[in-house]
Amino acid sequence: MFWELILQNRRKSLWLFAIMAVVLVVLGFVIGSVFDAERGGIAGIILAMGIWVFLTLLTLSNGDEILLKVSGAHEITKDVHPRLFNVVEEMKIAAGLPAMPKVYIIDEPAPNAFAIGLKPEKSAVAVTAGLLERLDRDELQGVVAHEMSHVMNRDSQLMTVAGIMLGSIVLVSQVFLRSLWFWPSGSRRYRRSGGGSPQLQLIMIAVAVVLAILAPIFARLLYLAISRKREYLADASAVQLTRYPSGLASALEKISSVDIQLEAANQVTAPMYIVNPLVKKGSKLSDLSSTHPPITRRIKILRSMTSGADIGSYQKAFSRVHRKSTPLIPTSGLRKSKHIDIREATPEDKNAKDDKKTQRDVMDLMRAVNDYAFMVCVCGLKMKLPPELSEDETVSCPRCGRGNKIPVAELETIGAVVGVSVGPRATAQGDTESGSRSRELEYVRKGRGWETFACACGRLLQLSPAFSGQELRCKSCGKRVRIKY
Amino acid sequence: MFGWILLGLAAAVVFYFVGIYNQLVRLRNRVKNMWSQIDVQLKRRHDLVPNLVETAKGYMKHERETFEEITKARSRAMGAGSVGDKSKAEGNLTGALGRFMLVVENYPDLKANQNFLALQEELTSTENKIAFSRQGYNDSVLFFNNKIQMFPSNVIANSFNFTEEEFFEIEEAGERKVPKVSFSESTES
Known part of the structure; x- marks a missing residue:
């Protein structure tokens, strides 16, 4: 059934890519035509594509390292935190990833986590120190499973492709809008640009300005809509991988109850995290402009899964919470999914407090070593x-x-x-x-x-x-x- | 003209069967690969057991039968050959370890031992890994066996000696229910 998701993702990737590419090309053409009605359009398209190719190459060559570095993540080995390493390995096996992801710890008290990886063969998971301190084994497993699902379902791939497109569109329109400030007082230009009357030129400028303002917004909304749906899907896959919905649910509860800002997060990295790190407590973000679905709803869905841990059960819980039957998962994928029972909780030590203390000790030791x-x-x-x-x-x-x-x-x-x-x-x-x-x-x-x-x-x-x-x-x-x- | 068409058809049929053969080989290799992943984890568990017993012995002086049971189950599991034998023996070992962990509850000093805690984490993780890789293994076995039994791939399978593989099932009943009795209070709210 994961294959359905991956296939669907790939189709989506292509569509998204096509739509955004069209937007980018049109934007390039219109902006180019403003400067030169005859040949400018083509030049504009070439320029826009050039920016896109450059961003793509930059991302493909060392985008992962840049993102990890920006987020302040340090790679760890197994002896630094055996439990985290083990949990990642378990989820790697469950998700059937071809290679063990690299494990990173972010030195921040805010609990959060993210995964990156253009290919499943070369992925990485990063969790914050705050997350390790607070979560028990099952919860940690849920979070890591969510992140592994992003890698497994090729979400990271899709979001990277979309992100590059979005970046190019924003860049092109920003450059154009800024350049308008230095627009020389018109008339000379009209004459130089051979064909086309001044009226046409004016209309072109107006169209270009409107497009330059609207295109990034449109692209961003497209990007965010996909990002939100990915989060639900990753939750569903995580539950299926761990066979334990309560683990992820209580992890999300714990994460949302902590009111510490993640300092290393910014607009670019925000969609990668398991919980949106940029949302401040109490601030009401409109649904359309947020990278993640509301966390309370995600928890509600997970908590209402009582009969099974497969992806079909998640779909049922999803429709129940949303009170409408929006298909989250393609029906062809649902039909093939077989029922999976929820497993028992992992027996946790009764002195769980001490356990957390040891985790904190490990973190401190790590710093002491440094x-x-x-x-x-x-x-x-x-x-x-x-x-x-x-x-x-x-x-x-x-x-x-x-x-x-x-x-x-x-x-x-x-x-x-x-x-x-x-x-x-x-x-x-x-x-x-x-x-x-x-x-x-x-x-x-x-x-x-x-x-x-x-x-x-x-x-x-x-x-x-x-x-x-x-x-x-x-x-x-x-x-x-x-x-x- | 007619000869060419016949030749083309014959070539298509040959290619088709070569394709099926190659697919069967691929599936069998996948089953083997999946099995080796389980095997690694099983061996890891066998290695963990003596350490666990050694650490616990100092604290649990009066639990000789428990130790004996684990050691016996371990050596039986190590001696088991076929997948079917292994799943039975490993199921026993899982059960014995579950009962052992129950007994450990009575020894708070042991539970505070750092060494023991590390071993316990390893054991939990290994058992999870066994469970997760078992899933993948059984799926691939199911797929392979279906291919062997179904037409037309069964023709190829019979003539080239592809035999069905065994499922790896650990009886979960005993294993999962025992801890539930003692740990139920520690599940989160």
Whole structure:
């Protein structure tokens, strides 16, 4: 049944390509004719095609790397995050991809993910650190399955082709509209352009301007309409791959409940993500201009799938939620789809909290390996300081905006501690025992304001201005720290 | 003229049958390829089991039968030859591992062990991979067997010794239901 989707996609690709190509050619012709009524049209078409070819070549040669770099993604190996790697491999098998996708982590707290790949043989999945922190195994599987479906159904391909076309159209019309500002006061030009009366020339200009304004809008709407439908289809395929609709549903719930902006996302990369990263909470975007279908509706569809996990069941749930029977999936594909039962949830550890902590530890370790240092702001945000930062700079907290001085001595201690914990992990009990026996820790307060310092275990402790006790207990290792004034 | 047409027809028929033969070969290779993917995962699981037992032994002193059951199931699974035997033996191993994980619930210290957690993740992932690749394998076997039984490809299949392949079925009943009893509370809301 996936073949139907792929075939349909390919047909769609061609249609889209044709329509957008026509728009581009007409645009080129009209704009060219404005400058020279006889030969300008052809020149305009050649110029527009030239821009398109250039953008295509640029994308084909290293578009993937550019996108990943813009998004701030780092490639990882299996030992950095075994679970993520395993889940990607599982979905690669389920989707029948010919090669293992590269796995990337984006160093951002906002939970989101995307996949790219012009060919299924050469694809990549990127998830943010925030996503890894929050999702459990089934949810992560749902998200990765959604992304793998994009690769499997050739969505990435289609969207790339469409994106290039859209880009060319926007570029051509922008160049034209800008050039109008420098339009020399008319009459000389009319005479030079051999045939055609001045009236005709004026009409041509008017047509060109209208077209230059409308074409990008039209192309964008076309692009977005396709993008939205792809998201539903990818959800449907993801459910079929994982056989577990609740996983993706609760992942989407968690993602939508977090109110952090993804900083690396922009207009170009936004359609790639599983959830539109540019939508601000509370802002009502009109349906036509958004890259993704409303997330609440996606969740509703997934949550109402109770009888089966195949693509037919998704179609049923889709029609139920939309209250009309718009065919999302071609009927020929539906007929072939066989019923698939929903599987049980993967038994998750009861100490799931600890599990998330380990995930966060892994992320921190990854940064520690890259010579990052950690510092907790007064507002509670743990800041990661890159090694390039000079010692007496102040860092402003990205959440509350306070300026924080970097305490050099403390950072060194943390670095040492992290170096220890990279090695084999000591068991939790061993740690506390040796802690209570070892010499007492001491911290001398510098003033009466907010102060942050590191415990020997690496946990950063804070003293408020109101604190006046003699002793502080570290929350993670249980050691006591004497406070001196 | 008539001779040429006859020759053309004969050539078309030959090409047609060559095409069918090639398709059969392609399908058989796909089945083999799919099977090797499952086999990799099965071997991976066999490798994981001793590590798992070794890690757990220190914590679970009074569960000798559980360990014995797993070890036996593993060696039986490793010795199994044909696909049919394998699916039975691997089903047993899956069941034994499921029961083992049930017992583990009683040992919180073991569950906090980092090494054990890593092994558990590997085991879960391997079982998922087996399940997912099993799907693809069975689909390709179904397609291949259909081709062998149906006319006209069955003529070619019979004369060139293409034999039907076996499905790989793990009895899911025991495997899936056992964990449900103990983990039901941890499913998300």
